[in-house]
Amino acid sequence: MSERGLDPYRCTSCPNRLTYLDPVPRRERGVNLQFGQTYCTAGKKPRVFKKKECKVYPPDWCPKKKWPCEFRIYTFKNIRSRCMHNMFHEDEVPSEFRCAVRQEGVVELSPMAFFSGLEDSTAAQLLGVAVNSGEIVEMDDGLKHYCFYLDLGGARYLPYWDADKARQNVYQPDSEDD
Numbered sequence: 485m486s487e488r489g490l491d492p493y494r495c496t497s498c499p500n501r502l503t504y505l506d507p508v509p510r511r512e513r514g515v516n517l518q519f520g521q522t523y524c525t526a527g528k529k530p531r532v533f534k535k536k537e538c539k540v541y542p543p544d545w546c547p548k549k550k551w552p553c554e555f556r557i558y559t560f561k562n563i564r565s566r567c568m569h570n571m572f573h574e575d576e577v578p579s580e581f582r583c584a585v586r587q588e589g590v591v592e593l594s595p596m597a598f599f600s601g602l603e604d605s606t607a608a609q610l611l612g613v614a615v616n617s618g619e620i621v622e623m624d625d626g627l628k629h630y631c632f633y634l635d636l637g638g639a640r641y642l643p644y645w646d647a648d649k650a651r652q653n654v655y656q657p658d659s660e661d662d
Contacts, residue, residue: 550626584653
């Protein structure tokens, strides 16, 4: 774990990482795969990792990385969801099933920089859009989705909050229907 509990993406868990262990070299998509070499197969053709790059974290040239990063702001999908949450789960983080995307955009901040920037600035200042207390901000760098719950006491990292489920909901700000 890194500073304040934010766990970065590890290249070692990527399904596109290949360590070639066949003693016979093989040509694949224009590249000769050699025994013992580690390759990234996410791009158009496999790219070999240099010795200093194949440690743990993705290199700067990783084809899955997005720059600038995307962000999404989640809030309650409708009035009924907000009321139900306030009646029964007031002190908890809202469920993915009760939330929907209110706004999205791009920002030239990594998820780590956003999280550490929240110590000195507000989310609204960092993202350039209005962010309310009780909302969830998702930062997507292409490798991993990082979700943060914002409240009056600061921000909390939510490693298990499923943004994919919340993205399936439709935001209805003035509706009482589910």
